[in-house]
Amino acid sequence: MDLKNLKILIVGVGGLGCPASLALAEAGVGTLGLMDPDHVELSNLHRQILYSEENVGQLKVEAAQKYLQRLFPQTKTNLIPEAFGAVNAEKVLQSYDLVVDGLDRLEKKFVLNDWCVKLNKPFVHAGVVKFEGQVLPVIPGKTACLRCLIPKIPPPFALPTCREAGVLGSFSQAIGFLQAYETLRLVSHPENLFLWKWNIQKRTARSIRPVRNLDCQACSGKVFEETIGEMTCKV
Ligand SMILES: [Zn+2]
Numbered sequence: 001m002d003l004k005n006l007k008i009l010i011v012g013v014g015g016l017g018c019p020a021s022l023a024l025a026e027a028g029v030g031t032l033g034l035m036d037p038d039h040v041e042l043s044n045l046h047r048q049i050l051y052s053e054e055n056v057g058q059l060k061v062e063a064a065q066k067y068l069q070r071l072f073p074q075t076k077t078n079l080i081p082e083a084f085g086a087v088n089a090e091k092v093l094q095s096y097d098l099v100v101d102g103l104d105r106l107e108k109k110f111v112l113n114d115w116c117v118k119l120n121k122p123f124v125h126a127g128v129v130k131f132e133g134q135v136l137p138v139i140p141g142k143t144a145c146l147r148c149l150i151p152k153i154p155p156p157f158a159l160p161t162c163r164e165a166g167v168l169g170s171f172s173q174a175i176g177f178l179q180a181y182e183t184l185r186l187v188s189h190p191e192n193l194f195l196w197k198w199n200i201q202k203r204t205a206r207s208i209r210p211v212r213n214l215d216c217q218a219c220s221g222k223v224f225e226e227t228i229g230e231m232t233c234k235v
Helices: 017-027 060-071 089-093 106-118 169-188 227-232
Strands: 007-011 031-035 076-080 098-101 123-129 132-138 195-199 204-208
Touching: 007 017, 017 031, 017 060, 017 098, 017 169, 031 060, 060 076, 089 106, 098 106, 098 169, 106 123, 106 132, 123 169, 132 169, 169 195
Parallel strands: 007 031, 007 098, 031 076, 098 123
Antiparallel strands: 123 132, 132 195, 195 204
């Protein structure tokens, strides 16, 4: 596919979404949807590379748009200053070819996973906390999704975000750039996708072919039918 015709939604323009959107605009992607309800804070600046002190207090999506348009005017940006959730998932996802998961809370990542699988939208999950980061490209119905690998969703707020546990800005950016690379690879080589796991403290990087779980609640659609699914999908 010609990258100029590609529409990619970035859900969360923070430590992952900033480097991912920068790399995708640089690669020549035609349209980026930027979705984030938050404003730029001083504490964001060490890892969220699209923002500077002059942006503090502005909507992240507006500050990100300014930065990207200055460098890559050929990339169109759509702004969605809303939190992602079950109430708006279908509406926002349907306009895009691919989705980049830049969310910070794990329970929200499951909501995005479940809706992308339900709507058959290829997406690239990524997560980073302290010294560990991972990236998982997913083609619904063909490759393993996040819930195939982690069947039981942790309870809300059980795991810390990178804001709470801390993360090196450079490591968060490295994972975000890897996520952008895997997004482009998902377009060019969809038959050959891997789960990446990096540990910067142990200095290890592993790529694993993820195995689909035949009992996966998202891939089978059951997550939207059963009571527990109702709860998790409506975070
Ligand atoms: Zn699955």
